[in-house]
Amino acid sequence: MDEKKKVIFSGIQPSGNLTIGNYLGALKNWVKLQDEYDCYYCVVDLHAITVRQEPKELRRRTLEVLAIYLAAGLDPEKNTLFIQSHVPAHSEGAWLLNCFTYLGELGRMTQYKDKSQRYGDSISAGLLNYPVLMAADILLYNADLVPVGIDQKQHLELTRDIAERFNKLFSPTFNIPEPYIPETGTKIMDLQEPTKKMSKSADNPNSYILILDPPDVIRKKISRAVTDSLGTVKYSDEQPGVKNLMTILNALTGMTMEQIEKKYEGQGYAQFKLDVADAIVTELEPIQKRIKEILDDKEYLENIYKKGAEKANYVASKTIRKMQKKIGFIPR
Numbered sequence: 001m002d003e004k005k006k007v008i009f010s011g012i013q014p015s016g017n018l019t020i021g022n023y024l025g026a027l028k029n030w031v032k033l034q035d036e037y038d039c040y041y042c043v044v045d046l047h048a049i050t051v052r053q054e055p056k057e058l059r060r061r062t063l064e065v066l067a068i069y070l071a072a073g074l075d076p077e078k079n080t081l082f083i084q085s086h087v088p089a090h091s092e093g094a095w096l097l098n099c100f101t102y103l104g105e106l107g108r109m110t111q112y113k114d115k116s117q118r119y120g121d122s123i124s125a126g127l128l129n130y131p132v133l134m135a136a137d138i139l140l141y142n143a144d145l146v147p148v149g150i151d152q153k154q155h156l157e158l159t160r161d162i163a164e165r166f167n168k169l170f171s172p173t174f175n176i177p178e179p180y181i182p183e184t185g186t187k188i189m190d191l192q193e194p195t196k197k198m199s200k201s202a203d204n205p206n207s208y209i210l211i212l213d214p215p216d217v218i219r220k221k222i223s224r225a226v227t228d229s230l231g232t233v234k235y236s237d238e239q240p241g242v243k244n245l246m247t248i249l250n251a252l253t254g255m256t257m258e259q260i261e262k263k264y265e266g267q268g269y270a271q272f273k274l275d276v277a278d279a280i281v282t283e284l285e286p287i288q289k290r291i292k293e294i295l296d297d298k299e300y301l302e303n304i305y306k307k308g309a310e311k312a313n314y315v316a317s318k319t320i321r322k323m324q325k326k327i328g329f330i331p332r
């Protein structure tokens, strides 16, 4: 008998250009999961508007992120790929769950605390409620596993707390999801300040490599990546810049750290950096070509997100009805 596959849910916000951090830390892993799991991958545009977005840019980026999902190898036949705002259950579910979430819990979220420092009193209520929307995303599909970076772990813990509270208050409704954090190797660091995570929002473009950076830009950025004066390719916390470049090479080529150390023994950094840049270009060039092709074929893209939304809508609205019934709303 066919055993029911476990469910995975994850999403990326269309709020900036995606980096190789997103690719190596998220997308490349998602592709590996598509056969074994029933996966929902969403472009979380409702989350993106928690900070100001230019409407035209938001539209462009939303489609671009979806094209990147596809070009990275996510098969629309195997995965449910969709745009969050196309499934109204996400907004509805977030409201319902908001009423079972405490202000204290939300105020304790590190991401909110960081952002509220930046925006002060004019921080949007959306930023406070952001993790509740994320909880709705996950719980509506009864996800078992949620692949996220370590920075999102706290939001996932809150999701579990909200789910448990709802289950206890009414009756078992939600599956309690587990985080699925890729092994340590895949956190990609800032190329200029290699003790910080590579982020699309860094001020200096030399800090990150975008999935859509042209080959000459990639080569230039890698040649400028901060290393150290030790001159040996060694996987060590004392050499965070070199360690990061090794992580990238390992993630792209599968070479182990020992193999990399051995290959570049006694050679300084020049050839090592050239090879890291080459590995990135080799990986990204075909993906970039696919992204352009997909974006040029709006009909293909439209077909995929419509089909995805239909499937997601079916599953998510069933969960909403279940929640409404338990809460005490009159069935429609």
Ligand code: AMP
Pocket (backbone or CB within 6 Å): 011, 012, 013, 020, 021, 022, 023, 024, 025, 026, 147, 148, 149, 150, 151, 186, 187, 188, 189, 197, 198, 199, 200
């Ligand atoms: P974000 O860009 O922060 O919205 O993250 C989207 C997804 O990409 C999350 O699963 C992150 O954990 C992952 N991600 C973002 N930046 C990095 C990075 N520098 N290294 C590894 N994974 C990352």
Ligand code: TRP
Pocket (backbone or CB within 6 Å): 009, 010, 011, 012, 013, 044, 047, 133, 134, 137, 138, 146, 147, 148, 152
């Ligand atoms: N908050 C996540 C991030 O910034 C994006 C996200 C929204 C998400 N909803 C989700 C991730 C549900 C996993 C599951 O990375």
